[in-house]
Amino acid sequence: MAARTCTHFTSDTKIPKPNTPQGCEECLATGDRWVHLRLCLECGHVGCCDSSPNRHATKHFRKAGHPLVASFEPGEAWVWCYADEVFFETAASVR
Ligand SMILES: [Zn+2]
Ligand SMILES: [Zn+2]
Ligand SMILES: [Zn+2]
Secondary structure, eight states: OOOOOOSSOOTTOOOOOOSOTTSOHHHHHHTOOOSOEEEETTTOOEEEOTTSSSOHHHHHHHHHOOOEEEEOSTTOOEEEETTTTEEEEOSSOOO
16 A cells, blocks of 8 residues: 655645634534644634544534644644545644
């Protein structure tokens, strides 16, 4: 099996300002809870991870088609591409 690569994340990819730095945008609106947070690298959407009841980061990818999310957890420095299903570590945490 050939190693998968991501064509979306490049050295020019900028980390956007989070729209809702305090938490998942949709969960904040409905008063729901989340486990971990993911930051969309295209529009700054903050959504909750797949361990969270509402999985808003994945729903955001399905709806908006933005493939790249970074971990929005302090001390974690990695990016996941939904389109290519590739995980890679990055130089610095986005938070
Ligand atoms: Zn990709
Ligand atoms: Zn959520
Ligand atoms: Zn987005």
